[in-house]
Amino acid sequence: MRVNPQLRFSLLRLLLLLFIGVTCVSNASAQTVLFFEDFESLELGPNVDEGLIDDNPEDAVWSPVCGDGWTIDRSGVPGYGTDADGIVEFAGWNCMDPLWWASTAGGQERDLFLDIGEGVVAVADGDEWDDAFRAPGEMNTFLSSPSIPVSPGSTLDFDTSWRPDGTQVATVTASYDGGDPIELMRWESEDTDFFEPDRNPDFVELDTLAPAGAENVVFTFGYTRAQNHWWWAVDNIEYGGFREDFENTELGPNIEEGRAVPAENVWTKTAPDGWSIEDEVPGMDEDNDFNGVTEWIGWSFTDKDWWVGVAGDQDRSQFTEGVGTVAVADPDEWDDADHPDSASEGWYNTFMSTGDIDIEGVEQGSLNLKFxxxxxxxxxxxxxxxxxxxxxxxxxxxxELMLWESDQASDNYKPNATNEIVELPIDHPEGAKSMQITWGLFDAGNDWWWAIDNIELTGGGGGGSPYDFNNDGMVDVADIDLMLGEVKAGTNSGNFDLNNDALVNSADIDALLADGFNSFIGDSNLDGQFNSSDMVVVFTAGEYEDTVAMNSSWVEGDWNGDGDFTSSDLVFAFTIGGYEQGPRAAVASVPEPASVMGLLTGMVALLIVRRRRK
Known part of the structure; x- marks a missing residue:
């Protein structure tokens, strides 16, 4: 059997690299992780109230097409045509019943357009579009008329409802005989020369700037740079002998707006093992028609993306430090269904507590809570x-470790902080053996929210092993493979961050081997030493620089967490400096060159002298 030339080259290259020299990387010890909770082990269930209010389909309220000959360009709508396109009825320009539009969107002054927008109107509504999960980016959508004969001296007239916000822009252009568009109107929401305040409702009359000799024109209404902003709607468009009121548009049933589909794994009230929740929420003991929105009666656990979507975002998506399942107390969403009056029956009060956390033997002054x-x-x-x-x-x-209040006059006022890491030192009493942590949200009504995730308690000394990642009572190769998986995933989970640098990378693998096994990178057989027997183990596995991606484990040579056994793993191991140094307590700072050269020369020779068998 001939040696793969690339394999031979890789080992010779490594031999040269290590002959030139390696450096020793020091390993910083970390505090013990006494407790960690990211809520990912919770089993989520279906939504009960949230997203299911007004779950009846309506027969003729909406259409993705608008009038004969009109076209809609949705190529600039993030995620359009996928499951990440927001609320489909509002993905780009669409035509709809204005009464249904105003009602299903909760009014917010849309109903003012009912005075002049009748029957069917054309709507671009970034605010409503953003009420469901969508791909990131700004909405850019264009509604274009059919080709219309030019009417010299005629103006373009239409009724409109415009409510500016954020970066949202409205434009009207005219394209004569297929030529470049001429901008007739530009409204911007930002403080520029084109800023246009609310025009809701209003009548617009535009000069059409028709060049001499032009025969046909196409008018385009552009709604651009929109996200979770407001809207633009138009109706009763007239030019010369052309009129469009969209009344010939055949409307169909609503698909998503106002009739959300039940979701299977989005929410639970069941806390992690040992945890407890104590609620004092108006109506919590009433039937389902008079207790607010069930999912938000006190602290609950929810899929973050689902929470953001059903709540209409409102800055909830800014919580990027929260991943997957998060703990949420959201009186704003709870208040969206009927419940007893808070002022007379008591405010929204909810308290979430951990179980007992073992702190026996932890050094005083060393406890730190982070979430x-x-x-x-x-x-x-x-x-x-x-x-x-x-x-x-x-x-x-x-x-009481911290107190946040909403009153700006209070010394404890806490302003908007929709995405942060909170760290609180804890001074525990001498001799304390266990503790509980409680998060309280109280004196609330139709306010906003508090959400938390990735709770970590650290302290010097005491506690269980921070290296038993699978909590099976043993620190073994399974825990190393879990660490390698975290490094490869790049999620930077707090309980794998052994050196507390907010990253999970090769430095944490080294810390795990040093502090959890009293050994070195490269100790594949976990006998407490890195020597030639480990090299035999990994090369026997036969995965060195093979063609299968991400197929190697610790015992197969993946020592740096990239999923493969390559020269990078060998460089990493020899850089740490433990080869043939015996148990870690007796380590020299750098492996002797002779031992490294002897090993690699032997490995190269082993591969090169193998003969092809006939």
């Missing part, structure tokens, strides 16, 4: 949303 947080406050005469974190110990003592 991802999304907080949006609101304060008025009725609603005074407040949040706190309290720790209690087995000796009966407790301490």
């Amino acid at each position: 991802a947080s999304s907080w949006k406050p609101e304060f008025d005469a009725d609603y005074q949303q407040t949040g706190n974190v309290v720790v209690s110990f087995d000796d009966g003592s407790s301490e």
